[in-house]
Amino acid sequence: LLDIGHDLGRAALNARTFEHEHELVTELQALDTYKSQLIATVSHELKSPLTTVWGHLEMLESETLPIAPEARLSLDAISRASRRMSRVIEDLLLLRKVGETAKPLAPTPVDLVELVHDALAMTALSAQAKQLRIDLDLPSEPVHARGEADELDKVVLNVVSNAVKYTPDGRGIRVVLAPGERDDQVVLAVHDEGIGISEADQEQLFSEFFRSTNPEAVAQPGTGLGLAIVQRIVHRHGGEVAVRSALGAGSSFTITLPAHRGALSS
């Protein structure tokens, strides 16, 4: 889909000459708007047939009649593929939801300690299966950022689940929540002893659809949209996200967010 968008864009640009830079900028902005509308329309259109697929899958899986083993294998494959498709569509819709044309924030106090525990619960099965060591450095009191709970939830979940996904068996992850340099900030840091990210890859890490070509990273399923979503959400909250990493030595993602007044003031 994006390739089609790029090709259309390139064709449109090649077909015209631009006398002034601002004409080119306007044209590029129009193409960008077109691209996000195309993505949104296609995602919406794919969502409803997929809901039908899910409905039928559930019906077949709950069927009391015996299902032949070969048919069971096919059902499992369809189920996995549909789950992956749903994830891509949800991510595409979320990317647009938090993009430049997003609704303004309606911030409330959001407890980051709770979000970290939620994210760890969501990823617990994978972490246990890989026998990862999880080390937590969280205050015993709630730590309130100022923002939208469902968006910050995605941020924490994406960064924690990446740490779990890209850390080999038996190694460790450390999650730290602390006051920022300024007392109106809070900082969440997720360190892992995972496969690490090359310097070249770090430059593109937050771009839509970027996935490292490192074979150890490619082996993991993913859409390349998670960190683009993280960055957009953090920026629209007035925060910052930074990465420090070295190939083979692990990664640290540090997210600075505005604190809700009074958070971590002691």
Ligand code: ADP
């Ligand atoms: P996804 O994980 O779905 O591919 P993301 O946008 O979350 O997409 O991440 C983009 C890429 O950045 C990943 O494909 C992976 O190559 C790399 N990456 C992200 N987090 C980590 C991490 N903690 N350790 C190593 N590589 C990572």
